[in-house]
Amino acid sequence: MNEAREFKFDEISVFCIIRDLLKNLWVILLAAAAAWLAVTGMMSFRYVPEYTAQATMAVNAKGSSSAYSSLSLTNQMAGVFSEVFDSNVLKKKIAKDLGEKSIDESIRASVIEETNLITLQVTSENPRQAYMVIQSAIENYGEVSDYLFSNATLRIVQEPAVPYAPSNTMNISRIQKIAGLFGAAAVAGAIVLLSVLRFTVKTREGGKRSLDGRILEVIPYERKNKTVRGVLKKLNKSILISSALVSMSFCEAVRKTATRLDHHMQRREQKVLIVTSVSENEGKSSVAANLALALAEKGRKVLLIDVDLKKPALYKVFEKQQENRKYLSDYLEKKAGVKDVLFYEKKERIYTVFQKKGIHNAAKYLDSPEMGALIDAGRKKMDYVILDTPPMSVSSDAELMLKMADNAVLIVRQDWTDVRATNDASDTIRQTGVDFTGFILNAFFRENLWNSFREHSYYGYSRNDDSGEV
Incomplete structure (x- = not known):
């Protein structure tokens, strides 16, 4: 008899497939757990905690405790100040102030819409360094901004503090679930394929x-x-x-x-x-x-x-x-x-x-x-x-x-x-x-x-x- 096999769909038994899946359920669960742990390990290996120090400041006219009378103008001025904090000139001054050649920390300043408030954030891998950089930025921004605005100043609304917890908390629950399902599905698919192709x-x-x-x-x-x-x-x-x-x-x-x-x-x-x-x-x-x-x-x-x-x-x-x-x-x-x-x-x-x-x-x-x-x-x-x-x-x-x-x-x-x-x-x-x-x-x-x-x-x-x- 010629043993060359021509596969037909009427040779597939649903019960044989189900039996193989149930018999190898532990393998499927093991694959899901392995994928889960692999993603967890990989993400943990690549994860670098970052700490963010934050301060809130208001834009005011020099010699006055109130905001500019025109909110739109105040908002515009706040936008310019945010660019000052992100400038290389200020970063060089901060590095000099801290006794370093340069700083790798990220400095971001953003304007709160419809207000004259600026949120200043410094992110670093070291919480103490983040605090020191933001303090230096607040102390030295005036030397840069005076070239642009002689009649405007910033007032601290919320003082910065040393961050105690990472700001980039690792949230991989969804990725773990997807990886676990993918691992289980891949092994289950292989079991089904082997069951169907087994020459019995x-x-x-x-x-x-x-x-x-x-x-x-x-x-x-x-x-x-x-x-x-x-x-x-x-x-x-x-x-x-x-x-x-x-x-x-x-x-x-x-x-x-x-x-x-x-x-x-x-x-x-x-x-x-x-x-x-x-x-x-x-x-x-x-x-x-x-x-x-x-x-x-x-x-x-x-x-x-x-x-x-x-x-x-x-x-x-x-x-x-x-x-x-x-x-x-x-x-x-x-x-x-x-x-x-x-x-x-x-x-x-x-x-x-x-x-x-x-x-x-x-x-x-x-x-x-x-x-x-x-x-x-x-x-x-x-x-x-x-x-x-x-x-x-x-x-x-x-x-x-x-x-x-x-x-x-x-x-x-x-x-x-x-x-x-x-x-x-x-x-x-x-x-x-x-x-x-x-x-x-x-x-x-x-x-x-x-x-x-x-x-x-x-x-x-x-x-x-x-x-x-x-």
């Missing part, structure tokens, strides 16, 4: 286009814990179609899958079915168990064997942990016979062979005459033998079991395994000569928001599930 099966349409084989059915998400107590205590009850708590849509999807497999295998006189996946936690054990139950409902005689000797899970799915029970490894090690490990589950109406503990060197036991004899016995006595194998990417055990099987299906969990790895696994199955029926898409959200939240909510499976399965 996210929708049925995407699966049809990218998977190299037939899609048998899409099994929706089913919540494991249906009660508040179960959610709080994380009881992780198994999801079996025999349970009254399981939704109708989940049961129907499993039964449809079982019916299609039944028709397919009956026509070809096949009995041994392998249920496997590429990666861990894709749900193969749950699917294998439910397929066995669905076939038993149709009156088929089914044997379900857990051949995942490294990380068995079926005994947890069925919650069968009897202390006196014999397991598959006991039979393969010749410590028990077939009848000792074969159990009929009355409630589920299926026969089972379980494994409880993982064992080393599983391949040696699976590729043994005893394993072949067990499957041959199942062929003679049962309508179907379902083998729950290890994931194909984890070990070669699944490939060892293929030579004993007639048919195989691959479980593909939504947005879990790279499509290329899944297609490689299907090619491996075909190369062994086993009939590959197709893919079962498991734990898929419906894109219809209402139906999804009402019936097919995410049911708590995680990549670190203790059972090793979903």
Whole structure:
């Protein structure tokens, strides 16, 4: 199959994007905090506090305590005085008065509109220097202004004082908020982009286009814990179609899958079915168990064997942990016979062979005459033998079991395994000569928001599930 990818919008799953955003929410918040702190640090590094000393003066005629009779004329004269305070001549006199070559302080004089008042401000990085400069300016302005106005003088209305707080207070709250939002948005956008471009099966349409084989059915998400107590205590009850708590849509999807497999295998006189996946936690054990139950409902005689000797899970799915029970490894090690490990589950109406503990060197036991004899016995006595194998990417055990099987299906969990790895696994199955029926898409959200939240909510499976399965 040509793996060149042509992206389509129907491959986008809103739920996968939301899940990725929620899963990486801490990264988004961390990015927002980092941007916030970066702006704060940068602004603090560049911030230089400035102190402003201020005085207010009134323009008066010499020899008179009142302002000029004409307000417009007074205002004009005040404007000229403001230019005097900003002149280089006065700055040189101030520098000489303070014993310095020059002054770097900013001197600003502004006229208060419709008055004869002048506001004089001196800004400096040193509060004491600002005060000394403004005092010197007040004391020396007369030597400059006398050349312009011999009949006008300034009267101090408000004396200057040493400033105690910076006049350019750093107010970066708005910039911090913008930076935080931008940082969060940038990381969230990157997460969304990676989620969309990740080459996994996210929708049925995407699966049809990218998977190299037939899609048998899409099994929706089913919540494991249906009660508040179960959610709080994380009881992780198994999801079996025999349970009254399981939704109708989940049961129907499993039964449809079982019916299609039944028709397919009956026509070809096949009995041994392998249920496997590429990666861990894709749900193969749950699917294998439910397929066995669905076939038993149709009156088929089914044997379900857990051949995942490294990380068995079926005994947890069925919650069968009897202390006196014999397991598959006991039979393969010749410590028990077939009848000792074969159990009929009355409630589920299926026969089972379980494994409880993982064992080393599983391949040696699976590729043994005893394993072949067990499957041959199942062929003679049962309508179907379902083998729950290890994931194909984890070990070669699944490939060892293929030579004993007639048919195989691959479980593909939504947005879990790279499509290329899944297609490689299907090619491996075909190369062994086993009939590959197709893919079962498991734990898929419906894109219809209402139906999804009402019936097919995410049911708590995680990549670190203790059972090793979903």
